[in-house]
Amino acid sequence: MAPRVRRELPPFMQIANHFRQRIVDGEIGAGEKLPSITEISAEWGVATATAAKGIKQLQAEGYVRSSTQGTFADLGRKLTTGPERLRMLRVGGTGVRPGESVEVIGAGLEPAPGEVAAALGVAEGIPVVRRRRRYLDERGTVAVSISWLPGALAESAPELLTPEPLPTMTFGLVEDRTGRRAVRRRDAITLRRAPGDIAPLLGVAAGEPVLMWSNLYWDQHGEVTEYATDFLGPGRELSAEGDIP
Secondary structure: OOOOOOOOOOHHHHHHHHHHHHHHOOOOOOOOEOOOHHHHHHHHOOOHHHHHHHHHHHHHHOOEEEEOOEEEEOOOOEOOOHHHHHHHHHHHOOOOOOOOEEEEEEEEEEEOOHHHHHHHOOOOOOEEEEEEEEEEEOOEEEEEEEEEEEOOHHHHOHHHHOOOOOOOHHHHHHHHHHOOOEEEEEEEEEEEEOOOOOHHHHOOOOOOEEEEEEEEEEEOOOOEEEEEEEEEOOOOEOOOOOOOO
């Protein structure tokens, strides 16, 4: 079905939102060409100037690059967050972007530190699942990601304790084995000092301030399924766009 212009937003912004979401979800991969201005104009039923303004909006936000050959998806140094990887998984079957690779650094049961225990709603020191991954692209480390999950989930999904990539990520594996689907999240951004075991993976000195993006996920029953933290690689950008109601 061809997209239709909605009246509550300027048409150029609707066009920008449409292609931005497709890029974020991985439907349009890095380096993949977008339709031409003429094609967008015809498909959306708008003037070419309006279509061009939508593409310029994406350029300004850093989602595309344009040349004489056309307009191409290019996230540059933007961080792919956990929630974005979840959307990519549900839309395209993978949470890894084209050009990215994932390295699983470790997995197992560990005593819950205070911050993690509070997030998961368990007693400090209770065994919980800890999985560490590093996402890389052609520019180096994108982020070092740590997932903390209730230890009981390892009974239904023992793969959580194996230091190997999970084809459906932690979200998909937990849902497949338990029926618990992540439906709500809370995000936070903080400035942290790079822990000693994380700093070498980021290529920074231990104790150097780095951005940390954390996500807390709840299932359809209102129970916490995962607490995740992403330590951003040097020079990476964490940003978000959305409509103002």
